[in-house]
Amino acid sequence: xxxxxxxxxxLRWIVLAPLAGSAAIALFGSRLPRRLIGPLACGAVGVSFVxxxxxxxxxxxxxxxGGQEDAFLADTLYRWISxxxxxxxxxxxxxxxxxxxxxxxxGVSFVxHVYSIGYMAHDKSNWRYFSYLNLFVFFMxxxxxxxxxxxxxxxxEGVGLCSYLLIGFWFEDRxxxxxxxxxxILNRIGDFGFLLAIILIFTQLGTLDFYGIAxxxxxxxxxxxxxxxxxxxxxxxxxxxxxxxxxxxxxxxDAMAGPTPVSxxxxxxxxxxxxxxxxVRLNVLYLLAPFAMGVVAIVGVLTAIYAASIGLVQNxxxxxxxxxxxSQLGYMFLAVGVGAFSAGIFHLMTHAFFKALLFLGAGCVxxxxxxxxxxxxxxxxxxxxxxSYWTFLIATLTIAGxxxxxxxxxxxxxxxxxxxxxxxxxxxxxxxxxxLTGFYMFRLLFLTFWxxxxxxxxxxxxxxxxxxxxxxxxxxxxVLSVVGGIVGIPEALGxxxxxxxxxxxxxANENGTLPVEPGRHFPHWVxxxxxxxxVAVALCGVFTAWWFYIRKPETARNLAERMPIxxxxxxxxxxxxxxxxxxxxxxIRLISTYILWKIFDVGVIDGLVNLTGRSVRGLGxxxxxxxxxxxxxxxxxxxxxxxxxxxxxxx
Amino acid sequence: MIGLEQLLILSAILFIxxxxxxxxxxxxxxxxxxxxxxxxxxxxxxxxxxYHFARMDAQLIALFVMxxxxxxxxxxxxxxxTVFRNRETVNVDDLNILKW
Numbered sequence: 061x062x063x064x065x066x067x068x069x070x071l072r073w074i075v076l077a078p079l080a081g082s083a084a085i086a087l088f089g090s091r092l093p094r095r096l097i098g099p100l101a102c103g104a105v106g107v108s109f110v111x112x113x114x115x116x117x118x119x120x121x122x123x124x125x126g127g128q129e130d131a132f133l134a135d136t137l138y139r140w141i142s143x144x145x146x147x148x149x150x151x152x153x154x155x156x157x158x159x160x161x162x163x164x165x166x167g168v169s170f171v172x173h174v175y176s177i178g179y180m181a182h183d184k185s186n187w188r189y190f191s192y193l194n195l196f197v198f199f200m201x202x203x204x205x206x207x208x209x210x211x212x213x214x215x216x217e218g219v220g221l222c223s224y225l226l227i228g229f230w231f232e233d234r235x236x237x238x239x240x241x242x243x244x245i246l247n248r249i250g251d252f253g254f255l256l257a258i259i260l261i262f263t264q265l266g267t268l269d270f271y272g273i274a275x276x277x278x279x280x281x282x283x284x285x286x287x288x289x290x291x292x293x294x295x296x297x298x299x300x301x302x303x304x305x306x307x308x309x310x311x312x313x314d315a316m317a318g319p320t321p322v323s324x325x326x327x328x329x330x331x332x333x334x335x336x337x338x339x340v341r342l343n344v345l346y347l348l349a350p351f352a353m354g355v356v357a358i359v360g361v362l363t364a365i366y367a368a369s370i371g372l373v374q375n376x377x378x379x380x381x382x383x384x385x386x387s388q389l390g391y392m393f394l395a396v397g398v399g400a401f402s403a404g405i406f407h408l409m410t411h412a413f414f415k416a417l418l419f420l421g422a423g424c425v426x427x428x429x430x431x432x433x434x435x436x437x438x439x440x441x442x443x444x445x446x447x448s449y450w451t452f453l454i455a456t457l458t459i460a461g462x463x464x465x466x467x468x469x470x471x472x473x474x475x476x477x478x479x480x481x482x483x484x485x486x487x488x489x490x491x492x493x494x495x496l497t498g499f500y501m502f503r504l505l506f507l508t509f510w511x512x513x514x515x516x517x518x519x520x521x522x523x524x525x526x527x528x529x530x531x532x533x534x535x536x537x538x539v540l541s542v543v544g545g546i547v548g549i550p551e552a553l554g555x556x557x558x559x560x561x562x563x564x565x566x567x568a569n570e571n572g573t574l575p576v577e578p579g580r581h582f583p584h585w586v587x588x589x590x591x592x593x594x595v596a597v598a599l600c601g602v603f604t605a606w607w608f609y610i611r612k613p614e615t616a617r618n619l620a621e622r623m624p625i626x627x628x629x630x631x632x633x634x635x636x637x638x639x640x641x642x643x644x645x646x647x648i649r650l651i652s653t654y655i656l657w658k659i660f661d662v663g664v665i666d667g668l669v670n671l672t673g674r675s676v677r678g679l680g681x682x683x684x685x686x687x688x689x690x691x692x693x694x695x696x697x698x699x700x701x702x703x704x705x706x707x708x709x710x711x
Numbered sequence: 712m713i714g715l716e717q718l719l720i721l722s723a724i725l726f727i728x729x730x731x732x733x734x735x736x737x738x739x740x741x742x743x744x745x746x747x748x749x750x751x752x753x754x755x756x757x758x759x760x761x762y763h764f765a766r767m768d769a770q771l772i773a774l775f776v777m778x779x780x781x782x783x784x785x786x787x788x789x790x791x792x793t794v795f796r797n798r799e800t801v802n803v804d805d806l807n808i809l810k811w
Contacts, residue, residue: 689808690803696734699734
């Protein structure tokens with residue numbers, strides 16, 4: 061049965077409005093009054109959000125009027141590629157999955173755009189900033205609403221580009237420019253796998269269209285076959301780059317060099333979740349490759365605990381949040397790896413709210429601290445930054461997973477799914493990571509907002525709360541963090557898990573395309589027990605943080621001194637950057653310098669060019685002998701030529 | 712009776728004399744005369760054809776050739792005079808600097 065596509069012409073403006081905004085600001089930004097640029101950029105994103113809401117309402121109406129469960133809205137701009145058997149349209153879809161993504165992306169983007177007006181008010185090239193930011197939103201919305209994997213790849217690359225531009229936004233600083241390059245190159249490695257996967261999908265399934273893939277894949281690919289596994293693993297390689305998973309995560313902590321709202325938008329709420337979205341979008345392929353699913357789950361859970369452990373000892377407020385982001389992304393991959401796709405997207409959504417809030421709160425703190433990001437110099441900011449403090453506290457409670465905040469429902473959904481599918485080891489690691497999360501987040505909160513202020517006097521006297529344009533977004537996101545979980549309250553807690561039922565028709569393991577055996581059925585008390593356990597472990601983390609940093613502030617130092625090796629290991633991030641440098645960067649550099657450059661480039665490439673020049677010159681020297689200067693020699697040649705031609709004509 | 716055949720033989724003989732003169736003699740003026748000889752060999756052939764086929768256009772071409780030869784003599788002799796003034800020679804073997 062064909063999925064029912066409804067034409068909806070407005071859909072294109074979801075994507076095109078930010079592009080128009082970006083182009084307008086890029087072309088005329090330097091001549092526009094500064095006060096106009098921010099609102100213009102916000103307006104462009106606002107248009108996307110409003111149309112997104114309108115599309116969502118229309119979609120809901122469609123279902124409630126008895127439309128098919130997998131009906132969706134579509135809008136085709138033009139035939140984009142048509143070569144041989146390969147066709148791809150520049151077309152957008154708004155279905156159950158992309159509707160969620162469009163709303164989250166455009167909504168959070170809008171709030172962060174508003175915040176940026178305040179944050180970037182004093183930057184001399186804020187028009188460049190807003191142009192990039194709008195361009196980013198364009199590519200991100202293209203990524204989530206594309207109807208085929210080719211167009212998605214355009215968005216995928218585009219967000220990578222904008223990420224690079226914005227990490228290196230203050231490119232006068234060499235370190236920041238380098239961070240941008242690092243992010244770009246590591247993403248390229250992942251994208252290489254993604255591109256190979258696209259090519260494999262096309263050659264095997266003959267289509268790039270998502271609905272075509274969902275239809276063809278179960279027919280063409282054998283479940284568990286090498287081919288299906290290869291496609292799924294190559295796609296996951298792309299996801300590890302974009303979504304900062306082991307082994308390609310190292311760019312994300314460095315990406316904190318960009319302006320803080322950029323960290324909130326790109327490197328926490330939206331772009332880095334693209335990998336999760338992509339896997340859920342192509343869930344059919346993953347369900348056909350159980351081995352790849354296992355890899356995804358294991359990489360996810362390892363990343364979750366690994367990044368959380370590094371987060372324990374970082375002293376840069378943004379670095380802690382960066383490792384926390386990596387860790388939370390690990391949870392999402394764990395979810396999709398165990399087949400709980402809706403739980404992954406649910407956590408993606410709540411994470412977008414509370415992590416954006418944490419970053420924006422950190423932005424307010426950094427703003428108040430005159431650019432200082434070291435939490436050892438902060439403390440006692442509770443009274444001076446009340447709005448930032450309260451919203452930051454809400455976000456911290458949310459990420460630590462306290463009921464009834466949104467993070468509690470989404471994280472517990474993931475833990476429960478991992479447990480009930482029988483992956484007890486995965487569950488236990490994720491459970492331990494939840495405890496670490498409680499510790500490092502409250503350590504951050506205590507060191508920043510509690511205790512006494514450790515800043516220098518001249519900084520301390522000027523600490524003040526940010527203007528309304530920055531605090532209002534905090535409040536909005538705080539409200540979303542609190543209530544965002546309502547859509548996904550599980551049955552065991554008296555809810556109806558609407559979020560899961562909303563996405564289910566998109567998922568091959570739920571809609572009957574590829575039915576899987578249901579996991580063991582557990583009585584409700586097991587679920588209650590797990591909930592109590594995970595809240596308890598989070599509380600443990602919070603209590604330890606309180607003991608270490610408020611009650612007995614010397615404990616942490618003592619512990620670090622007693623375990624110098626593990627402390628050094630953690631604070632140097634397991635020396636992964638150094639290991640990559642020695643084993644990957646240096647060999648490549650040596651090979652490049654001494655083989656590719658000195659031998660191949662100078663010898664072969666330059667040699668070939670010089671050879672061409674020399675041989676032409678040599679040939680010229682020989683040919684020049686023909687020109688003697690003796691008129692009679694020419695005459696003889698001429699006569700011989702005539703004789704030859706005549707001879708040829710006559711005989 | 713002199714027919715077309717005889718005229719063409721005459722033309723060919725004249726032409727070959729011209730060619731031989733042009734490539735064997737070293738004096739520019741003699742070479743120049745050889746060129747004239749070749750032109751006139753062509754004229755003889757043209758007039759012969761005109762006579763044989765009773766057509767006027769070949770004669771017309773012969774007239775053109777004569778006009779062209781006259782113009783060529785004017786320019787050519789002037790060049791030779793100039794060369795002689797500069798180099799004190801009209802031997803082509805000495806006039807070979809026009810090359811790479």
